[in-house]
Amino acid sequence: MCGRSGLPLRIAPRGVHCMINLTILGSTGTIGVNTLDVVTRMAEKFHIFALTANFNVDLMYSQCLTWQPDYAVMADEDAAESLRKRLKNERPDTLVLAGPEALEFVSADSRTDYVMAGIVGAAGLLSSLAAAKTGKRVLLANKEALVMSGQLFMDEVAASGADLLPIDSEHNAIFQCLPKNDAGQVVKHGVESLLLTASGGPFRGYSKEKLSLVTPEEACAHPNWDMGKKISVDSATMMNKGLEVIEACWLFGVSPENVNVVVHPQSVIHSMVQYIDGSVIAQMGQPDMRTPIAYSLGWPERVQSGVGNLDLFAVSQLDFQEPDNVNFPCLNLAREAFLRGGTAPAVMNAANEVAVAAFLEGKISFTDIPLFIEKALSNASIVEADSLEKILDADLMTRQMLVGSIMDVAT
Numbered sequence: 001m002c003g004r005s006g007l008p009l010r011i012a013p014r015g016v017h018c019m020i021n022l023t024i025l026g027s028t029g030t031i032g033v034n035t036l037d038v039v040t041r042m043a044e045k046f047h048i049f050a051l052t053a054n055f056n057v058d059l060m061y062s063q064c065l066t067w068q069p070d071y072a073v074m075a076d077e078d079a080a081e082s083l084r085k086r087l088k089n090e091r092p093d094t095l096v097l098a099g100p101e102a103l104e105f106v107s108a109d110s111r112t113d114y115v116m117a118g119i120v121g122a123a124g125l126l127s128s129l130a131a132a133k134t135g136k137r138v139l140l141a142n143k144e145a146l147v148m149s150g151q152l153f154m155d156e157v158a159a160s161g162a163d164l165l166p167i168d169s170e171h172n173a174i175f176q177c178l179p180k181n182d183a184g185q186v187v188k189h190g191v192e193s194l195l196l197t198a199s200g201g202p203f204r205g206y207s208k209e210k211l212s213l214v215t216p217e218e219a220c221a222h223p224n225w226d227m228g229k230k231i232s233v234d235s236a237t238m239m240n241k242g243l244e245v246i247e248a249c250w251l252f253g254v255s256p257e258n259v260n261v262v263v264h265p266q267s268v269i270h271s272m273v274q275y276i277d278g279s280v281i282a283q284m285g286q287p288d289m290r291t292p293i294a295y296s297l298g299w300p301e302r303v304q305s306g307v308g309n310l311d312l313f314a315v316s317q318l319d320f321q322e323p324d325n326v327n328f329p330c331l332n333l334a335r336e337a338f339l340r341g342g343t344a345p346a347v348m349n350a351a352n353e354v355a356v357a358a359f360l361e362g363k364i365s366f367t368d369i370p371l372f373i374e375k376a377l378s379n380a381s382i383v384e385a386d387s388l389e390k391i392l393d394a395d396l397m398t399r400q401m402l403v404g405s406i407m408d409v410a411t
Contacts, residue, residue: 019047022297023106024116025127027051028059030228031118031141031167034289036063038297041304046297050106052119052127057082064094070111071095073102103127108134114297116167117142120230121353122346122395129153129388135160139296141167143247148346149391150250164251165296170196170244171251172292173270173283178252180300186252186273194248195272195280197264198323199224201236204265208327212367216360224267224287233356237369238323242334246345249338256335263321268310285310329370333377342382343394350398351376358406368409376402 022039026032032051039046050071053060057079064072064087072087072094074080080098087094097105107115108130115131116139117124124142129149131138133156140146146153157164166172174196179189186194202223203211220232227235234240241261248259262272267287274280285291286307294305325332330352337348355372358364364372376398385391 020045021049021111021113022046022116023050023052023109023112023114023131024048024118025052025103025107025124025142026054026116026118026120027063028053028056029118029120030231031116031289031293035116035118035139035293035297036067038290038294038303038305041294041306042297046114049109049112052103052106053079055079057086061086064091069094071097071102071106073097073099073106075099100126104130107131107136110134112136114139116293117145118167120144120228122148122349125149129156132156132162132164133160135162137163137165139165139167139293143168143243144349146247146250147243147349148395149385149388150246150345151385152388152391154250165299166247166251167289167292167296168244168247169287169289169292170271171248172295173197174248174252174273176283176295177271177273177281186254190276191254191273192258192276193274194252194254194259195274196241196244196248196259196261197267197269197271198238198241198261199235199267200263200265200321200323201238203236204263204324206327208367211327212365214366216362219359219366223265225289229360230353230356233359233369234352237330237356237366238328239330239334239352239369239373241323242331243349245331246334246338256338261323261331263323265319265321266315266317268315268318330373333370333373337377340377340382341385343385343391344377344380344382346385346391346394347376347380347382347398348373350395351402354399354402354406363406364409372402372405375405 024032024035048067048069051063051069052073054075077098080096084096104127107127114137117128118141121144125145128142128145166175174194202221219236220229222232222235245259249256269282269284272280272282288307290305291307294303337344351373355369359369383390
């Protein structure tokens, strides 16, 4: 049996209609693994409809045996075929698919209720957008979807009636500190500013000379959070916080001048909301992604996350600093791209992804990352981001241009 996309349909098991069907995009990554950990505490409430991964066949095989999804999606046909062979005898009921179209299919399928959008980078845009268009509860861990296509994405959410809940710890914290059921209209509730906290990464206090010598291994060793390589490097450059400023503007309907970044090395306060009466409401907790994941899976109720209670006596001290925009210029580059508008944020995001990948491969230095982003923004032809095609074209053209520039540097 096939759907309109031509992809084969799998009939859900009897009794599953009484449960919430959950699709996890990026199930073998940090967000996906933590999501499944949270779901173990309320397994009677959720059925795993689909799991998707890039190339980690071993972990996907293990997840399929444990969770028995209706669908498993791999990035390409080679990985999918390897998974099919391993599941053939032990889990034949899981239908294994491959490629971007399959990602969109499991995200948009009418049987899917919740979609955890945990694919990192621009690669997660189309599947996240497919979930938003079809009115799902979208648990958005892929900040690049809003960075690249903010207005288009939010328009689709409004048109479909989707529930859009942020998974980033900072935005989830802000969501918890805002009036219930009206997070997109914060100004009318007396909100003066949103305060995004940042750990400062592993190189807080470094000089530019010292930053030029850091290695990929050092950049991936975040002092507080367990994250993937790309996000860890973004945290080290402060680009992660720049992306989060843009994401906050779209999620909560505020201007960038109303979103401030506060360096907080302990990562105990995950973000704050400042009100016009002088009040500041903060969300605090352990630096563990299971907290925002559990909050969004259970919302509007509170559910068990598996995260231990915060011991304030053990924390003892909370420090706050201004960001160092001289040695870490990526935060301001993101702000400038957002203010420039159009396809500038998509260009900035693509340039960052290419530069970070080159740094991780040892082709450029840590301090080269913002230079390549600035170069891309200077050379790009920025147009209105009024169609998905224009956004994807800007992304592709930026990648092609920067890959050539980096090859010239490397040789």
